[in-house]
Amino acid sequence: MVHLFKQAGFDFGIAHCNFQLRADESQRDEAFVKLLAATLEVPFHVTHFDTKAYAKAHRSSTQMAARDLRYQWFEQIREQEGYAAIALAHHQNDAIETMLINLTRGTGISGLHGIAPKRGQLIRPLLFLNREDIEALIQREQINYVEDSSNGTDHYARNKIRLHVIPQLKAINPSLERTFAQNIQRFQEAEAIIQQTVADLRNRILKESPAGQTLQIEAIRALNPQSLLCYELLKPFNFTESLVGEILNAQERQSGTSFYSTTHRVTIDRQQLIITPIAAAAANNNCLIHPADAQLELPHHILSIRYEQGNTFFKDGKAYVDYDLLIFPLVVRTREAGDVFVPLGMKTHKKLSNFLVDEKVPLPEKDKIPLILNGNGDIIWVGGMRQDNRYKVQATTKKVAIFELKLKQ
CATH class of the missing domain: 3.40.50.620 (HUPs)
Structure with a gap:
């Protein structure tokens, strides 16, 4: 050049x-x-x-x-x-x-x-x-x-x-x-048309309210094609396509169900979605795991990720998770108020704060424990301690995601 x-x-x-x-x-x-x-x-x-x-x-x-x-x-x-x-x-x-x-x-x-x-x-x-x-x-x-x-x-x-x-x-x-150069030209032209449509939609159905920006579920259901247009509406808030798909599948869930990007939260509130920014400190505390990632460097730990075919698992301090239940990207963060999960071996939710008390974790250590969250906001693993029962390996599991934490030297 x-x-x-x-x-x-x-x-x-x-x-x-x-x-x-x-x-x-x-x-x-x-x-x-x-x-x-x-x-x-x-x-x-x-x-x-x-x-x-x-x-x-x-x-x-x-x-x-x-x-x-x-x-x-x-x-x-x-x-x-x-x-x-x-x-x-x-x-x-x-x-x-x-x-x-x-x-x-x-x-x-x-x-x-x-x-x-x-x-x-x-x-x-x-x-x-x-x-x-x-x-x-x-x-x-x-x-x-x-x-x-x-x-x-x-x-x-x-x-x-x-x-x-x-x-x-x-x-x-x-x-x-x-061939790709020709395809890229076509995609650019298609994107221009879609972005104009999305801009019109955003002005019409995305509303400001004291609680945050809102989208009526009825308006989402009327979108055609629904997945594409909803993704484009939520993309400025850093929601991935797979996570938007999970949000669309969860519209009938009870109020209060939340989904997280690295910067925002979408919460189902009766007949609407409320979009609110995550506090800056919490946003900076979020790391993403993509399917291709093999290792993530955290403040106090090194997180390793690998995948194996089959339904093998061991009791060795690692987390063995059913891969097909994962919604990427996964999120790694530390604890927040209101965190709950279903500890392995249990069938009901338990507050993370109560779990850490029961495990006698010293207060200074509680904020160092990395949590791995699914794309839908569920806690998959309380790092190094207990994984969630909903994501455990079962007889029907075809592929296993294995997470391992090691303290930094």
Whole structure:
């Protein structure tokens, strides 16, 4: 991208983030980009991040931490130096990978248009090229480059898709990139139509009240298609598609039933849904578990997640849960007033506060215990102590989710 910019006579600079994640390789990359800027005679901007410390402080994955840090810094440099835009070198294959990740994790139609060529100050001028095009240009123009060695591992979900899924799809359709580019265009046009419909609906049926924003259940039942439109209405409150499906299935439940996103709560209140924000402290205390996640770093623990076929379970301090009963994303948080669950071996609800008293948990430790919640708000596991009887492994269980907690050293 920078070579094309230079040939086109653009006035630009190069910004490089050293995330300090790959030891000597990180230093090699920084030296390479610095030399590249000097060779092209353009300004060079560099910064160093303690990415792991940031991820720990914000309870996010290393990938998400690096993403947040670089975009924040890019915008700072753009404003300080007076650049018109931030150019990113995403290409067609990146757009395909993004679409497949969104499909895997659950998405509305907005997740199907891949990567936008322009969003605010971000521009992506290479989306007309695929990876093979770029590699051919590099060979033809004899352009020197270095590669991040982590691109060759399948530790991250994106890499798994890149290394294992896309080659299989290309075997079926050698013109995969062109086909996806056409699909993305169609999805963008369909999204524009849907968003106009949703905006009209939101103005008409989403009402403000002293209790919060409300949606009448009667109005929800009249939606057609119901699932799609309800998801788009609730998406600004960070509810996933699977969780919206559970809300729709629960409209007949008793008043007071609640569902949680990372930022909001939906509560069934007679003939309406009430949408209220979660207190900032509680929202910051929520972490999400997606099906592809294998490990989550919590303030005091490391949570490991794995899945096995069959209905095996052991009494070894882990939680063995019937996978088919899970509604993703799951939520990990600490206790809140009013928490209840059905302890394993019991058939009735018990207040979490009473359970912790019975277990003689010291007061300072009570707020350190992670709770795993299903997407419908049910407590699945009081971390390291007792799981919920409703989610136990049974003879009919076909797949087991296994959760394990280990204290940080």
